[in-house]
Amino acid sequence: MKKFDIPSIYRSSITTRVKDFQNRMDPRRRNFSPTILDFGPVEFIVPRHFGFCYGVQNAIEIAYRTIEENAGKRVFFLSEMIHNPTVNSDLISRGVRFIFEPTGKQIIHWDDLSPQDVVVVPAFGTTIEIQQELLHRGIDPYTFDTTCPFVEKVWKKGIELGEDGFTNVIHGKFNHEETRATFSHVSQKSPAVVILDVDEARFLADVITGVKSRPEFIDRFGHKSTAGFDPDRDLQKFGVINQTTMLASETKEIMEILKAAVTSRWGTADARIHYADTSDTLCYATNENQSATIEALKTRADGAFVVGGYNSSNTSHLVELCEAVLPTWFIKDETEICSGTSLFHFDWRNKKKLKSENWKPEGRDKVRFIMNSGASCPDSTLDGVMLRILGFFPGSADPEKVIARLMEGNS
Numbered sequence: 330m331k332k333f334d335i336p337s338i339y340r341s342s343i344t345t346r347v348k349d350f351q352n353r354m355d356p357r358r359r360n361f362s363p364t365i366l367d368f369g370p371v372e373f374i375v376p377r378h379f380g381f382c383y384g385v386q387n388a389i390e391i392a393y394r395t396i397e398e399n400a401g402k403r404v405f406f407l408s409e410m411i412h413n414p415t416v417n418s419d420l421i422s423r424g425v426r427f428i429f430e431p432t433g434k435q436i437i438h439w440d441d442l443s444p445q446d447v448v449v450v451p452a453f454g455t456t457i458e459i460q461q462e463l464l465h466r467g468i469d470p471y472t473f474d475t476t477c478p479f480v481e482k483v484w485k486k487g488i489e490l491g492e493d494g495f496t497n498v499i500h501g502k503f504n505h506e507e508t509r510a511t512f513s514h515v516s517q518k519s520p521a522v523v524i525l526d527v528d529e530a531r532f533l534a535d536v537i538t539g540v541k542s543r544p545e546f547i548d549r550f551g552h553k554s555t556a557g558f559d560p561d562r563d564l565q566k567f568g569v570i571n572q573t574t575m576l577a578s579e580t581k582e583i584m585e586i587l588k589a590a591v592t593s594r595w596g597t598a599d600a601r602i603h604y605a606d607t608s609d610t611l612c613y614a615t616n617e618n619q620s621a622t623i624e625a626l627k628t629r630a631d632g633a634f635v636v637g638g639y640n641s642s643n644t645s646h647l648v649e650l651c652e653a654v655l656p657t658w659f660i661k662d663e664t665e666i667c668s669g670t671s672l673f674h675f676d677w678r679n680k681k682k683l684k685s686e687n688w689k690p691e692g693r694d695k696v697r698f699i700m701n702s703g704a705s706c707p708d709s710t711l712d713g714v715m716l717r718i719l720g721f722f723p724g725s726a727d728p729e730k731v732i733a734r735l736m737e738g739n740s
């Protein structure tokens with residue numbers, strides 16, 4: 330895989346070296362076994378795949394190069410470049426300003442921009458409407474474009490479906506920047522509707538089979554379907570594409586529900602005419618990170634730390650996988666761990682921060698934690714969390730020695 334020029338502040342002495350080790354031992358990325366770091370009283374179970382993905386590294390490389398090469402110019406990002414507070418704060422400290430909040434609320438007006446300004450498109454991509462707005466103001470949206478190639482691949486698939494006469498059913502979060510961008514691009518060629526989860530897939534299936542009415546469709550999906558979407562006409566032929574970071578198992582279930590609805594309405598023989606049998610359009614990193622997390626969960630750890638931005642979609646799905654199996658704490662960085670007993674963590678379902686006690690099991694010779702992080706989390710942030718935890722386990726081995734032992738044991 331391509332090597333990127335990532336600022337040294339995001340690299341680290343534990344995590345980056347564990348990743349280098351994993352890549353050296355498994356260059357073909359086929360072995361999903363986690364790496365065990367044994368510090369004595371505490372053991373960290375590190376999944377085979379975690380942290381910065383291709384698209385995030387690509388975006389960071391372009392962003393920092395752009396800032397360096399455009400000293401003296403005003404540099405704007407359409408929105409947070411990626412969903413990570415550490416990275417975004419560092420960009421702000423270098424003078425970068427965001428035009429939109431992640432919710433889509435515009436905080437810098439278009440009239441405040443001039444053709445001399447630098448405007449960077451984030452890894453999620455952007456909508457055709459925003460691209461046109463920038464062009465209208467003399468700013469080329471493709472000059473500083475960090476849109477991930479895996480997001481563009483989804484747009485391409487959706488456009489192909491549209492050209493073949495299929496509506497796009499998008500499995501994603503309608504308010505997420507990437508899904509808004511995908512919706513905008515694919516709806517140039519076809520009607521489109523966004524569904525969030527299995528519940529909404531079942532609802533749509535009922536619309537297809539006639540159990541639910543057109544007004545019920547409009548009520549549920551009117552705000553997240555293309556203008557004039559007619560379920561009677563536009564659900565005659567459709568295919569499913571994804572926001573790249575959704576839960577793979579959920580996408581699979583959604584596809585099965587919708588395919589079953591098509592078969593029930595038109596029969597098995599005609600199902601192909603009405604349903605484009607696409608495979609999921611999740612990106613490689615989503616698939617690898619989720620599979621590696623499932624593998625790490627087989628180690629029967631005592632708990633899992635998942636580190637990442639609280640608005641990070643891919644991170645919340647890693648949390649979802651872990652919390653189904655064991656106590657899990659979703660934290661943005663080490664500052665959330667207050668003491669050896671209490672910590673703050675994020676409840677991604679209800680979007681609020683909680684305080685929990687007793688994260689550290691007492692009276693045990695060895696405690697085992699899975700240490701995981703989302704695709705937009707720097708290695709240095711995961712290191713900060715590891716070091717903070719080690720500080721609550723007196724007698725823990727020196728990380729340098731643990732890493733050296735790992736390398737020696739496998740040299």
Ligand code: SF4
Pocket residue numbers: 382383384385452477478479480573574612613614615643704
């Ligand atoms: S999670 Fe996937 S689609 Fe998103 S930036 Fe990373 S590689 Fe690209």
